[in-house]
Amino acid sequence: MQNTVFHLGLNRSMLEGATLAIVPGDPERVSRIAGLMSGAKKLASHREFTSYLAYLDDRPVVVCSTGIGGPSTSIAIEELAQLGVNTFLRIGTTGAIQPNVDVGDVIVTQGSVRLDGASSHFAPMEFPAVANFDCVTALVNASREMGSKTHIGITASSDTFYPGQERYDTANGHVAARFVGSLKEWQALGVLNYEMESATLFTMCAANGWRAGCVAGVIVNRTQQEIPNEELMKQTESDAVAIVVAAARNLLSESF
Numbered sequence: 092m093q094n095t096v097f098h099l100g101l102n103r104s105m106l107e108g109a110t111l112a113i114v115p116g117d118p119e120r121v122s123r124i125a126g127l128m129s130g131a132k133k134l135a136s137h138r139e140f141t142s143y144l145a146y147l148d149d150r151p152v153v154v155c156s157t158g159i160g161g162p163s164t165s166i167a168i169e170e171l172a173q174l175g176v177n178t179f180l181r182i183g184t185t186g187a188i189q190p191n192v193d194v195g196d197v198i199v200t201q202g203s204v205r206l207d208g209a210s211s212h213f214a215p216m217e218f219p220a221v222a223n224f225d226c227v228t229a230l231v232n233a234s235r236e237m238g239s240k241t242h243i244g245i246t247a248s249s250d251t252f253y254p255g256q257e258r259y260d261t262a263n264g265h266v267a268a269r270f271v272g273s274l275k276e277w278q279a280l281g282v283l284n285y286e287m288e289s290a291t292l293f294t295m296c297a298a299n300g301w302r303a304g305c306v307a308g309v310i311v312n313r314t315q316q317e318i319p320n321e322e323l324m325k326q327t328e329s330d331a332v333a334i335v336v337a338a339a340r341n342l343l344s345e346s347f
């Protein structure tokens with residue numbers, strides 16, 4: 092009898108030896124990602140964690156959503172690792188903060204500013220939230236081959252969507268003192284964008300010797316607008332989905 096992990100509802104035999112996982116935030120993205128591979132089948136769905144298994148050149152790949160933010164991401168990654176996964180590719184949406192990054196562009200993160208809490212449960216703050224070089228290379232190559240305008244750099248990865256990303260379009264317009272002026276500071280330091288999972292993902296993977304990468308489609312540029320255009324957002328997301336699947340294929344064949 093195989094042990095089922097605590098939250099994902101998966102056991103080792105269900106993963107058929109998969110060592111690579113594609114991990115989007117949004118559960119609805121999972122079937123779309125798996126659908127770009129062959130033999131996609133749903134494995135489980137619990138809370139924010141929806142999982143599919145699919146095949147790239149006959150090699151199994153697990154696709155599992157993390158939900159939003161570090162705590163749920165840490166659970167998904169930990170439980171997938173318990174089942175034998177050692178390479179994790181996050182595919183997300185993101186808000187750019189540099190004026191030269193356009194909606195529809197793609198960002199591959201090299202390292203993340205740790206504006207989360209969960210990463211500190213794996214390593215002290217002095218430890219970098221850094222992506223794995225093989226994963227970065229595979230994602231950058233895939234993105235460029237697809238013809239996407241590709242940016243490579245540092246991401247601010249925040250526990251919160253509103254105050255941590257210094258958003259004032261909220262119910263009471265208040266941002267905690269710690270974050271007032273933070274967007275400007277990240278811009279001055281060359282940070283490209285905000286999202287909410289990569290700091291936890293990179294820190295826990297680097298601390299454990301697992302490989303992790305993150306690719307994100309730019310759905311807003313915070314220097315221009317706060318609310319995304321629905322149509323552009325869908326296109327951007329599907330471009331990033333195609334990129335992560337191509338990168339997974341390259342990583343599995345180690346042909347990058």
Ligand SMILES: O=P(O)(O)O[C@H]1O[C@H](CO)[C@@H](O)[C@H]1O
Nearest residue numbers: 116117159183184286287288
């Ligand atoms: O599109 P996903 O993967 O969910 O990523 C981004 O979108 C969510 C916020 O809207 C956060 O999870 C953020 O990281």
Ligand SMILES: O=c1cc[nH]c(=O)[nH]1
Nearest residue numbers: 184185186285286287
């Ligand atoms: O601005 C954005 C857009 C998507 N996801 C984020 O976390 N921030």
